[in-house]
Amino acid sequence: MSDDPEAPALIVGLGNPGPQYEKTRHNVGFMVADALAGRIGGAFSSHKKSNSDIVQARLGRRSVVVAKPRTFMNLSGQPVAALARFFSIDAANIVVVHDELDIDFGALRLKLGGGEGGHNGLRSISQHLSTKDYLRVRVGVGRPPGRMDPASFVLKPFSAAERKDLGVVVEEAADAAELLLSAGLEAAQNRVHPR
Numbered sequence: 001m002s003d004d005p006e007a008p009a010l011i012v013g014l015g016n017p018g019p020q021y022e023k024t025r026h027n028v029g030f031m032v033a034d035a036l037a038g039r040i041g042g043a044f045s046s047h048k049k050s051n052s053d054i055v056q057a058r059l060g061r062r063s064v065v066v067a068k069p070r071t072f073m074n075l076s077g078q079p080v081a082a083l084a085r086f087f088s089i090d091a092a093n094i095v096v097v098h099d100e101l102d103i104d105f106g107a108l109r110l111k112l113g114g115g116e117g118g119h120n121g122l123r124s125i126s127q128h129l130s131t132k133d134y135l136r137v138r139v140g141v142g143r144p145p146g147r148m149d150p151a152s153f154v155l156k157p158f159s160a161a162e163r164k165d166l167g168v169v170v171e172e173a174a175d176a177a178e179l180l181l182s183a184g185l186e187a188a189q190n191r192v193h194p195r
Contacts, residue, residue, distance in 0.1 A: 008064070008089050009063075009064045009095065010067060010084060010095070011033065011065070011067070011177050012029070012069065012080055012083070012094065012095070012097065013030045013031070013036075013067070013097045014069070014096060014121045014122075016073050016155075017070050024158075025153065025154045025157075026073060026154040026155055028099045028141060029068075029097040032137070032177065033067065035174040042056070042057055043055065044068065047067070047086075049086055050067070050086060051069065052067045052069050052079045054083070055067075059181055064181065065087055065089070067079070067080075067083055073121040074121065075124055076125055077127050078128055081125075091131045092112075092133060092135075094129070095177050096121075096122065096125060096134060097137040098121060098122060098138065099154055100139060101142070102117060105162055105165075105169075108137065108172060108192050110137055110138070110176060110180060111135070113131075113132045113134070114136075135180050135185065137173055137176050137180070141158075172192075176188060179191060
């Protein structure tokens with residue numbers, strides 16, 4: 001985390017473009033970005049230099065860019081790196097919100113750096129930023145049932161039971177992203193992670 005609480009920050013929600021992916025598990029990052037945009041009263045507009053849709057706002061004392069890359073998930077790195085360059089944002093001030101298979105549905109985990117756990121969107125971002133040291137809001141989507149291929153599972157819509165709680169999960173993930181920027185990683189983890 002940058003030592004400067006006023007440094008500009010970037011929150012990126014990961015997902016796939018197009019209506020057929022809108023309600024899938026892989027698009028929970030987009031859902032969180034939409035929730036954040038709704039809170040700040042901003043509408044996404046096209047940022048051609050990065051191939052992303054963005055909203056610019058202030059969260060506390062920081063200027064923040066909320067972004068949804070327009071590329072497919074596996075190519076997320078290029079838009080994220082382009083945004084970081086364009087807005088002069090260090091990796092330590094980038095928060096990536098993404099779906100996480102290794103966490104139960106609805107649970108959230110916050111971390112800085114580490115592995116990508118087979119998540120191609122994260123792998124692409126790490127590659128293009130030349131570092132893994134960016135912040136992550138990992139939104140649990142649970143494990144695939146039986147022998148279902150994880151790649152198929154994340155492209156399926158949430159179940160009816162999950163959809164009942166999805167709105168709350170998305171709002172909590174948006175809270176967590178804001179908290180990371182306002183309070184820092186350790187304080188945010190203390191509040192978000194279960195005791």
